[in-house]
Amino acid sequence: MNTAFATLLSLVIDGVAYGMMLFLISVGLTITLGVMRVVNLAHSAFAMIGGYLALWSMQHAGLGFFVAVPIAVIGTMLIGALLERTLYRWVYATSGLGQMLMTIGLAFVITALFKNLGGTQLQSVPIPPSLQGNWNVGPLSLSVYRAFLVGASAAVGLSLWLGLERTSFGAKLRASVDNPRIARCVGIDVPLVFSVTFAIGCGLAALGGALGSQFLPIEPYYGLKYLVHVLIVVAVGGLGSLRGSLYAGLLLGVIDTLGRYYVPALGAFVIYLAVLAILLIRPHGLVPRS
Amino acid sequence: MNTTHISAMAGALRRQRFTAIDAVIAAALVATFFFAELYLALAVSVLIMIILALSLDLAQGYAGIETLGHAAFFGSGAYAAGLYALHISTEPFSGLVVGAAAAAIVGALTGIAVLRTQGLTQIMLTLASATLLLELANVAKKVTMGDDGLTGYSIAPLLGRFEFDIQGRTAYVYAAVVLMLVYIFAKYFVNSPLGLTAQGIRENPVRMRMLGVRVYARLLAIYTISAAVAGIAGALSAQVNRIVGLDALGFTLSANVLVMLALGGTGRLYGAFIGAVLFMLLSDRAAAVDPTNWLAALGVLLILAVRFAPDGLMGLIERFAFKSRREAAKSPNHRSQAR
Numbered sequence: 001m002n003t004a005f006a007t008l009l010s011l012v013i014d015g016v017a018y019g020m021m022l023f024l025i026s027v028g029l030t031i032t033l034g035v036m037r038v039v040n041l042a043h044s045a046f047a048m049i050g051g052y053l054a055l056w057s058m059q060h061a062g063l064g065f066f067v068a069v070p071i072a073v074i075g076t077m078l079i080g081a082l083l084e085r086t087l088y089r090w091v092y093a094t095s096g097l098g099q100m101l102m103t104i105g106l107a108f109v110i111t112a113l114f115k116n117l118g119g120t121q122l123q124s125v126p127i128p129p130s131l132q133g134n135w136n137v138g139p140l141s142l143s144v145y146r147a148f149l150v151g152a153s154a155a156v157g158l159s160l161w162l163g164l165e166r167t168s169f170g171a172k173l174r175a176s177v178d179n180p181r182i183a184r185c186v187g188i189d190v191p192l193v194f195s196v197t198f199a200i201g202c203g204l205a206a207l208g209g210a211l212g213s214q215f216l217p218i219e220p221y222y223g224l225k226y227l228v229h230v231l232i233v234v235a236v237g238g239l240g241s242l243r244g245s246l247y248a249g250l251l252l253g254v255i256d257t258l259g260r261y262y263v264p265a266l267g268a269f270v271i272y273l274a275v276l277a278i279l280l281i282r283p284h285g286l287v288p289r290s
Numbered sequence: 291m292n293t294t295h296i297s298a299m300a301g302a303l304r305r306q307r308f309t310a311i312d313a314v315i316a317a318a319l320v321a322t323f324f325f326a327e328l329y330l331a332l333a334v335s336v337l338i339m340i341i342l343a344l345s346l347d348l349a350q351g352y353a354g355i356e357t358l359g360h361a362a363f364f365g366s367g368a369y370a371a372g373l374y375a376l377h378i379s380t381e382p383f384s385g386l387v388v389g390a391a392a393a394a395i396v397g398a399l400t401g402i403a404v405l406r407t408q409g410l411t412q413i414m415l416t417l418a419s420a421t422l423l424l425e426l427a428n429v430a431k432k433v434t435m436g437d438d439g440l441t442g443y444s445i446a447p448l449l450g451r452f453e454f455d456i457q458g459r460t461a462y463v464y465a466a467v468v469l470m471l472v473y474i475f476a477k478y479f480v481n482s483p484l485g486l487t488a489q490g491i492r493e494n495p496v497r498m499r500m501l502g503v504r505v506y507a508r509l510l511a512i513y514t515i516s517a518a519v520a521g522i523a524g525a526l527s528a529q530v531n532r533i534v535g536l537d538a539l540g541f542t543l544s545a546n547v548l549v550m551l552a553l554g555g556t557g558r559l560y561g562a563f564i565g566a567v568l569f570m571l572l573s574d575r576a577a578a579v580d581p582t583n584w585l586a587a588l589g590v591l592l593i594l595a596v597r598f599a600p601d602g603l604m605g606l607i608e609r610f611a612f613k614s615r616r617e618a619a620k621s622p623n624h625r626s627q628a629r
Contacts, residue, residue: 039410090597096356096409098596101552105592112586228417235414269425275418283407
């Protein structure tokens with residue numbers, strides 16, 4: 001195997017790992033957007049909350065990685081559920097502009113709050129020793145953590161799909177989305193379904209924020225800085241489509257990684273060009289809603 | 291003040307004819323020049339933001355085009371005017387025209403993509419095109435000087451006579467005159483057939499299509515005009531500040547101008563004035579005191595505004611005025627019918 005090909009292969013693997021992380025962070029938004037039709041610009045702020053909660057429970061409470069991350073996810077879900085019950089309820093009926101403004105206002109508040117609490121430095125959640133190091137396969141070197149990330153995202157994607165398609169909650173959820181009035185008539189507690197769904201979306205964001213901090217370091221401006229990444233994955237994938245988010249995450253992750261390596265002069269230019277091109281060809285995303 | 295007067299005012303706010311309020315605005319512009327001499331630099335940036343907010347109002351408030359990338363046009367206008375001053379001519383008025391033209395071209399080109407979509411995809415496309423331009427300006431360091439910002443150009447005296455002075459007197463008068471011209475244009479525009487169809491499209495694009503309006507072509511025209519106005523704001527900023535930085539194309543600017551317009555009230559030209567003045571003055575004070583908590587305060591302000599004043603401050607004023615009129619209609623001799 002020649003070196004150019006080996007380089008390409010390891011770049012693609014890196015790109016896939018990055019793409020899976022993008023998928024992990026944005027899939028929560030896909031769900032809330034697809035289900036509740038709320039343009040949630042505070043979504044990546046929830047990812048940041050998850051990152052901070054994981055970081056702090058490791059630093060201050062001395063917990064291990066595999067305990068801290070679930071705690072962060074659950075904590076963020078509770079915060080999300082609380083905000084859904086109070087603030088988000090206000091904007092279900094308003095226009096997209098109102099939702100955008102309310103949620104960006106929320107992102108501002110969260111940003112300022114964490115800047116006061118945690119300072120401005122860039123931090124990342126420490127990786128446990130069991131996930132450090134590399135596997136060497138011939139000329140290829142594969143980071144264990146990246147493999148873990150790909151595995152974790154794949155597991156999340158699979159369980160989401162199963163949860164939506166195979167469980168009774170999934171059925172209730174789909175019913176609430178397709179026709180809230182009839183769903184209410186057959187005895188489904190639609191507001192409760194929405195609350196739970198929103199909490200799950202926030203939990204997924206938190207998981208992405210905590211696990212992805214090696215790629216996107218945790219900082220107070222995280223929620224505003226990486227918002228664009230999350231939004232483009234969702235838009236390119238097709239609003240509310242799980243499969244679309246997966247494809248979009250992978251595609252954009254690989255394009256971004258390859259672009260930065262082969263045409264470094266263009267930097268971040270490549271990914272936005274790709275977004276523009278994809279949305280021009282398919283205005284409703286890779287997997288449009290039927 | 292009697293209630294008929296208030297309701298007449300509310301009607302005037304909606305219909306966008308020239309009224310006494312416009313005289314108040316003009317008077318305020320003049321008064322600022324004489325009484326706020328120490329703050330003229332801040333006043334100039336407020337005027338520039340009002341122009342940008344007016345431009346956003348044309349696209350978003352009147353035509354319902356959802357955008358989170360209006361900085362693309364501000365930035366293109368700014369860079370075009372800066373490069374024009376650096377390489378071709380330092381004459382300011384032609385610089386404004388160049389800035390407007392450059393932004394109009396960017397508007398027409400991106401509009402072809404943006405206006406085919408709606409909702410979140412539309413927001414994403416505007417954001418993607420603005421970020422694309424930002425990265426382009428960042429990458430093309432030879433032309434734009436990247437992070438350092440485009441500097442080193444001078445601007446010739448206005449009309450060949452009035453130098454741009456340190457206190458910003460000339461800059462202020464220049465910006466105020468440009469603002470008034472843009473404003474007069476905007477008033478005529480929103481009452482023109484094109485502006486009226488824009489409002490029709492905003493309310494119901496399908497109905498407008500049924501009526502035989504070529505919706506896409508109209509929206510493209512409006513988007514291009516809005517871009518040109520934003521380009522004027524950018525060019526003005528480039529000429530007055532003698533520097534164009536990457537932040538002229540940044541997400542923060544796009545978000546800020548959206549916030550200004552939303553606080554003031556969309557779809558009402560006065561909203562751009564109120565929102566920009568309020569936002570700029572508050573953030574100037576707050577940034578001096580504590581920028582972090584200003585962000586939190588701004589966030590709370592936005593959340594409360596969406597909840598309690600969805601149409602912005604202008605909407606609140608109108609609601610108040612209409613309520614007074616309704617109460618007037620409920621005066622004793624009408625009450626029996628009203629109940």
